[in-house]
Amino acid sequence: MIHQATNFYELTAYKLGRFYNAINLTVHFFTLPEIYIDSAQPVMEKHFIEIAKNHIPRYCLLTHYHEDHSGNAAKLKKLFNTKIISHKLSYSYLSNGFKLFPYEKMIWGKPERFTPDLFYKELLDLGKYTFKIIHTPGHSIDSICLLEINRGWLFTGDLYISSKPKYLRKDENIYEILKSLKKVLSLDFEVMFCAHKGIITDNPKLLIKKKITYIEEIIEKAKNLRKKDMSLKKIRNKLLGKEDITSIATNFDFCKLNFIKAIFQEELNEGNGYQ
Template sequence: MISTQSFIHEEVQGFKFGYAPFGKPSLFVHTYFIDGLLIDTGQRKLHKQIIASTKDLPVEKIFITHHHEDHTGNIPSLQKLHQCPVYSSEKTSELMKNPPRLSFIQKVMYSQREAYHDLIPIKDKVSTNNFEFEIIPIPGHASDMVALYEPNRKWLFSADLYINSYIGYFLSNESISDQIESTQRILKLDFDTLFCAHNPQLQNGKIQLEKKLRFMENFFDDVAKLHTKGFSENEIFKTLNLKENHLVKILSNENLSKMNMVRSVIRDIKRKNKHAINS
């Protein structure tokens, strides 16, 4: 089933796209349009719906927050449609020249996206006629991920930093330590509206992001304590009474799992200890 919706919040127009092979969608992808700027391009799976929703917008430039397939799926089509430049961080522009392969479940939900060689790398800020957005690196979920922050309006376009106040599963290459540090850095900003790419919080966005930070910090501490006592990753998983979504784990070839969260904590601890020894 396919779901397409739109909404307006202050000067921002949001587009919400959902797909599920069976039943109603429960996971949605958002793109945002503000003053000539289109933020992200959605999933290739809903190419027709995304083109139809955005074809009449006066898009002057596109900005990509990171290389994941649900943000980059329609770059070529939207660039051709609007005849506009497409910007990103330098790291995203490099990753999109040869994007990572997708798991089976990612292909089913989002479809494969094309490589794109013409992203224009920028840093510090992206400007429109009436607004100026600070570009803020927020690695963790993806090494190249950035947020856009408009301080005068207290808007934060947070890409996938939030998603929810808890975490259901992790990508195998995510870093929970980096996510914690990125979230701590973002929470120092003055914002209220959180334009998340999957679950926007139009009110009390900062409060919701604080809840996620507490969840991550508590999870990290719980795993770290058991790891220090010599528990294996499987023993930690069982002791903390964690539950795995086995269907997601299998269909993603273990690229998406709750166990990846445990492994990320252990990996980050080892990395930190190694750095301390070398320094």
């Protein structure tokens, strides 16, 4: 079990994980006085609840519905009457549940269904803290970032993670991710809080820029190679390398070919014979 805490002024970043201390196997949730940003993964419920008993939140702000972010929100409602706030597009996933792959159940666990108490508007005023809500779809339809406008703190959920990603989930939209990255780059922030990387104080805007540039370059190179009639798998091999243990372990739900397919998703949907 991974259980680490890092303090930053009045904020604490808790890093939780069931297996190895790897970026994709551990998740951060962040706490401020009476406020949580996300609620960790269900398999870490015991550790999460122990933390919550010592720092009871009045509010929990969700960045999106995925199980490693909303995983213990139902427990917060039941045990502490915490008000859960989400994007309105999260509602059906949180209240009705959603399908999980076997690897997701094993690594993060299945969250309990619940109904969020409030939906985000453009600004969320919680007294000492005021958050600007930025809708940043791509990773999921309901993904948001939260900018604490008085401190220049940006909570990015799963938008950033890495400047040079090689894998993509089947349901991710690379063009929406690119738009969302450009949207947050225009914001005024000095510190970034990433759900998988943790607290990033060293020039976070530069990291966002690097990711934008990287994605744009991969898209351009992939399209140029496709013009030469190269198959999608060969494009993957050339730009990202062959699939590895990460792809296999997730039954190719999270893999390199998905990144390349996402670039040509419109053509694939139209049935233009891409392979």
